[in-house]
Amino acid sequence: MRPRVGLLVTCLVDLFRPQAGFAAVALLEAAGCDVVVPPAQTCCGQPAYNSGDRADAIAIARQTIEQFEPFDHIVVPSGSCAGMLRVHYPALFADDPDWAARANKLAAKTFELTQFLVRREAAFAITAEHDGAVAFHDSCSALREMKSIAEPRALLRAVRGLTLRDLADPEACCGFGGTFCVKYPAISDDMVTRKAADIVATGADTLASCDLGCLLNIAGKLSREGKATRCFHVAEILAGLGDAPAIGEARGGEASPGRVTP
């Protein structure tokens, strides 16, 4: 029987990179799943949770649990949002036995996308091609909360023509951190500058990661520095979309000033 997968699109993919969402759907279908996108999903609630707004975080978490608990699996194209469901929802409801039980059940069937694809290995083969060297950036949540470390690398290695490059300091945070990057821009700048230098030093032409937050931050820094490295969500590379315009890249036609006046 084909498993029914609920796709938590994530607010950043929804807003900034729909193509990564469609790539995730294509990969999940190729892996023999029926993909459902619950229409009333918004965000996992992490911005409220990490800002100390526990009441709103709980309200948003309840709504997410209601939306997603009917599915066999919940798959998230983000280590950070997957970690929110897997690690932090149970913590949020620790004092509320009814909701804690529901949160724990949801947590146990929530996966970061590449983790889930590797679990479906028997039903799934990567058919994409990508001619070039790809550096992989571990988001802190994929690395430490979801421990999705080997999976994205294994899938990328299976892409024909692709050479995977390691960063010198793969465990260092890129400086995104949600609202941290705008609350403490100078510190965030120090962090993302180091990360960008590490990426450029690999000589890779492309950067892939499981998390769009990191990607927006890193792609924004690389382009501000005039670097040519092209940034993609890992799902896009795995779905063979590495030739499309990269994150923050021109969509063709004449250049616009890229400036808005209030």
Next chain:
Amino acid sequence: MSTITSARFGENARAALADKQLQVALGHVRINFIEKRAKAIAALPEFDALRDAARDIRDHVLNHLDLYLERFEAKVIEHGGQVHWCASAEDARATILSICREADAKTVTKGKTMIGEEIGINDFLAANDIVPVETDLGEYIIQLRGETPSHLIAPAIHVTKNQVSDTFRTHHTDLDPMRSLEEPQTLLAEARDKLRSKFLAADVGITGANFLIAATGQGVIVTNEGNGDLTQTLPKTQIVLASIEKIAPTLEDASVLLRVLARSATGQEMSVYTSFTTGPRRAGDLDGPENFHVVIVDNGRSQYLGTEFQPMLRCIRCAACLNHCPVYQAVGGHAYGWVYSGPIGAILTPALVGIDRASPLPEASSLCGRCEQVCPVRIPIPSLLRRWREVSFADGHSGSRARLAIRLWAFAARRPLLYRGASAMAARLMSLVGGKRGRIRHMPLAAGWTDIRDLPAPAGRTFMAQWARAKGD
């Protein structure tokens, strides 16, 4: 320490990032500590099991702290020493001063003690005409420079070698001004020579304690320079200054904690010196103090026992969380504005001085979690930072603009239709601003982002809108 600038963390951080000497000095944190720790741990397969054991010991102590403190006191008295209980920093200063007065002290030598910094003992002694002399090389350097420690175990990590040479030339005026101070060894020899006479002249020696052993009444310190031993054994009066949570029940427990401490701190298997002190000199002992005092300070800690903040009191001050923290690496310790810096400082400072005086510290983290990953006693640092943010948010310390922004966003996120509409509008707007270039270089109200990096612009329509259309909803 009287001045607390934690509330100005943002300003402090910007100044630190612009300080070229400091940035050179901070480069050593990455190179020295992280690699050495990684090597030491790779060589000990049972390290994670040891961390579990260390965490369990610390939790057990904190759950039975009253019992162990009383047992410790009884043992110290048995050995002929005295224990002084101090609820506040003020009590601790007064107690130490009265011990020094009793000893008719002119000079006090000191081993490195963070609780000494916390209660501001040096300034207080100096104001009472007693000269405190730091004997740890790093502490000695910053004492000459009129600074405070910027790191738990490497207090002068923010100072470059050239700055040390300049400091020595300024203060050691009896030496040949033309002498060479190029080599670290020369600097070390000069400091050692200067300190030798102080050790012999001191009337009282004050050291901290890495652990207080309840079963034996002993204080334990670890050092790499041997200065702690000289501070403890040469003066007639010895004071061990420690905070209440430093208890280890038995010597066996201490040995577990020591095994994770040195590896986490400096990547050593053991520190060069691990020194145990047990009461005053007995008849027939070759050396040791005549008077032995232990000053145990609470200073606000006990109110967190039994609360969700209790795990912060497991800390054994190894500094691994500082060394691995990208924020600490960027700005160093002084930016945190009080005694304790880095991730553990961002939790301890609000606890000990009040969240109203330190509210930026828990916010100044990307919650990357590397601190928790390396903590030898598994303190859930990101969870505790988040817990402080909740306190700040509830009490209104987190800034009214940030608060309003989150409340507005959450209002929408709790209403899917409104959220759909708002995100569709945001996507269209940013797409227009980004134009064909695909990125935004300047955006009003988002300067925190666009001052340092471009904002990749959305392509136009949200995923949810495109999905709904494709599915014909």
